[in-house]
Amino acid sequence: MRTLIIDSDKILSSVYKTYLEYFGHVVDLADDGQVAIDLIDKAKPDIILLEIQLKKHSGFEFLYELRSYPEWNEIPVILCTLLNKSELSLSLVHLEHFGVVDILYKPTLRLNELAYVLENKLSVA
């Protein structure tokens, strides 16, 4: 399974990548939306893990751009964010038409749960 992690936090991205690769995933990293688009163009991921609070642009801007490419419309996206639900001010219902299949809250997300969610959501999608 190929996973694209889009997050400006290099420490956390690196931890997620190392963990997932240990269990056989192929993982690409992007720290902003444009880098992510370029990576997707080179190697289409099976699933995307996206942080909303990117340093240069918002993760939502990336989502809008991703969905403007019909050939990438089926790639499921999991939001993985430091913002809690009240700060996010959005529910999964609103995000579903952008292909967001789950929202994970980083402070309580354990690494083994991350691996499980990625595989589970991909099989459902």
Add this chain to the structure above:
Amino acid sequence: MVADIALTGDKLFQSVIEQLKLPLLHIANKAELSSELTPQNYSDISDIARMALKLVDSYMLSIEGSNNQILDLEPVAVGSILRSAAINLSPIANVHSCNIELKLDGSFAPVMSNYRRLEAAITMVGYSLIEAQASSNEDPGIIITAYKKNEKTKLGVFSKDLYITRDIFNIFKDQRLNLKQSLPGVSFTPAAGLMVANKIAGSLSTQFGVVKRDNLKGLAVVLSPSSQMRLIEV
């Protein structure tokens, strides 16, 4: 007036607490990974935790300073302060692959200040700029420096990344002007360290200001050389 002070204090506390989320998150994840991975992670865990603790300590120092205590001012060697700050910051800079440069522009007479507080303030500014550049695509780096201007001594930290730090400095200026700003909007920009640094500076009868030098932007305080020690420049 009392209500305003309470509100500002609450906002600072909230900002500090929000900023602590990120290093604690890093610690938790690296610790979880550590059972299967390299010793470097153990070292990083320790360094991240210690810098977060330094933020808490500096915040406590800033609170002590706001209680109108009469501070013990002493002649403080400029080079010693900056070297100490660089040593404090070196571990967290390594975690973020950020370069630290120490630059003393000339020789300096000691300044009248408080060693512990000034060191904490400079360290907090450096920490904020290192964290701010953590996701930069270019070579992240900070310069801890001192230079003279109009017979005063300026001590500060400059950032090599103008793009990232522009937002930080705008937020800093807004905080100084006490403009109303939603704290959640700044909570994941490391403004808490800058606010703590500026609060500490206030207790030393100075303030951090945004400065430009050699095409770089930074934050610096202005201090007066000790009149008694003026003849001694190191």
